[in-house]
Amino acid sequence: MVDETADSAAPSRLMNTPSWLMTQTATHAHRMVSEGFAAAEARAYHYRLLAALEEFGPASQAALGRRCGVDRSDMVAMINELADRRLLERAPDPSDRRRNIITITPAGSRQLRRLDDVLAEVQEELLAPLDAGERGQLAGLLARVLRHHQRGQ
Amino acid sequence: MVDETADSAAPSRLMNTPSWLMTQTATHAHRMVSEGFAAAEARAYHYRLLAALEEFGPASQAALGRRCGVDRSDMVAMINELADRRLLERAPDPSDRRRNIITITPAGSRQLRRLDDVLAEVQEELLAPLDAGERGQLAGLLARVLRHHQRGQ
DNA sequence: GCAACTTTGTTGGATCATCCCACGATCACG
DNA sequence: CGTGATCGTGGGATGATCCAACAAAGTTGC
Numbered sequence: 001m002v003d004e005t006a007d008s009a010a011p012s013r014l015m016n017t018p019s020w021l022m023t024q025t026a027t028h029a030h031r032m033v034s035e036g037f038a039a040a041e042a043r044a045y046h047y048r049l050l051a052a053l054e055e056f057g058p059a060s061q062a063a064l065g066r067r068c069g070v071d072r073s074d075m076v077a078m079i080n081e082l083a084d085r086r087l088l089e090r091a092p093d094p095s096d097r098r099r100n101i102i103t104i105t106p107a108g109s110r111q112l113r114r115l116d117d118v119l120a121e122v123q124e125e126l127l128a129p130l131d132a133g134e135r136g137q138l139a140g141l142l143a144r145v146l147r148h149h150q151r152g153q
Numbered sequence: 154m155v156d157e158t159a160d161s162a163a164p165s166r167l168m169n170t171p172s173w174l175m176t177q178t179a180t181h182a183h184r185m186v187s188e189g190f191a192a193a194e195a196r197a198y199h200y201r202l203l204a205a206l207e208e209f210g211p212a213s214q215a216a217l218g219r220r221c222g223v224d225r226s227d228m229v230a231m232i233n234e235l236a237d238r239r240l241l242e243r244a245p246d247p248s249d250r251r252r253n254i255i256t257i258t259p260a261g262s263r264q265l266r267r268l269d270d271v272l273a274e275v276q277e278e279l280l281a282p283l284d285a286g287e288r289g290q291l292a293g294l295l296a297r298v299l300r301h302h303q304r305g306q
Numbered sequence: 307g308c309a310a311c312t313t314t315g316t317t318g319g320a321t322c323a324t325c326c327c328a329c330g331a332t333c334a335c336g
Numbered sequence: 337c338g339t340g341a342t343c344g345t346g347g348g349a350t351g352a353t354c355c356a357a358c359a360a361a362g363t364t365g366c
Contacts, residue, residue, distance in 0.1 A: 023183050067161060098332045126171065141283060141291045229316060
């Protein structure tokens with residue numbers, strides 16, 4: 001029997017490159033989160049928007065997009081979808097008629113809490129090989145990298 | 154003057170979620186690598202293929218795809234592009250007429266070494282806030298997560 | 307040796323996330 | 337008042353990933 005890992009092992013150049021490790025683990029993370037949310041009949045970006053609304057209160061579409069790193073254009077479809085499911089409400093801003101004020105509904109808050117549970121399970125599966133301390137280390141290191149590249153932009 | 158970070162701060166639910174930190178940092182990493190390679194008139198996947206060929210020697214398109222996690226379909230266009238630039242050669246396998254044997258050329262090896270330098274610069278910029286020890290920690294943790302999810306697939 | 311299954315390269319298309327541009331409406335400021 | 341910026345919206349480009357189907361060629365079991 002031939003060693004099955006022989007022709008599936010990635011080049012060491014890649015396995016030693018942080019950016020490769022990041023994009024590869026992110027691909028797994030993204031797939032697992034998407035599948036987890038799909039099982040709850042939700043999409044990944046639902047969580048982003050609901051979380052932002054829950055934490056910071058009602059906001060315009062543009063402000064919401066800035067928080068979550070989503071383009072204004074793409075916010076439209078996302079909010080359409082969430083509004084169709086009555087998870088948030090889109091109302092015109094009386095003090096600025098260009099804006100819509102997006103507000104999370106009670107059903108949206110409930111859905112957010114449900115997605116919290118789903119997401120916690122996915123993190124557990126994603127980080128299975130790491131203990132609690134290592135998970136904290138990883139999150140801390142990534143957060144520092146992320147903060148560094150979010151500065152001034 | 155209003156605090157400009159006030160409406161750009163991401164929800165804490167996201168900043169505390171490892172999968173979010175992974176996908177976000179990976180987005181930055183991917184963008185920086187793409188830009189770095191574009192400046193060298195190369196694409197991100199060029200490096201993958203050249204690295205695999207340099208380390209493991211000539212291989213069929215399918216074997217190459219398995220190593221680098223690239224679909225057979227997508228290998229075709231990638232190899233076309235690299236073959237057009239004479240960075241690798243595609244020759245029929247005499248012992249199995251279904252297969253093509255892909256071989257890196259001297260120009261391909263030179264290009265790989267040039268891309269090594271580009272990539273090293275990008276890693277430096279990407280991981281700027283971390284010292285050498287922390288970079289090792291991060292790479293080690295990500296590699297363990299990655300290995301865990303690559304098992305048996 | 308022959309039928310059934312698998313592998314390989316290739317084409318074509320689907321999906322998804324991200325990004326950019328242009329438009330009309332509205333607002334802010336000189 | 338008029339110039340420039342912002343907002344929601346629509347349209348489209350891009351790039352990465354994935355899947356289906358196909359013919360040609362190999363492999364396996366009977």
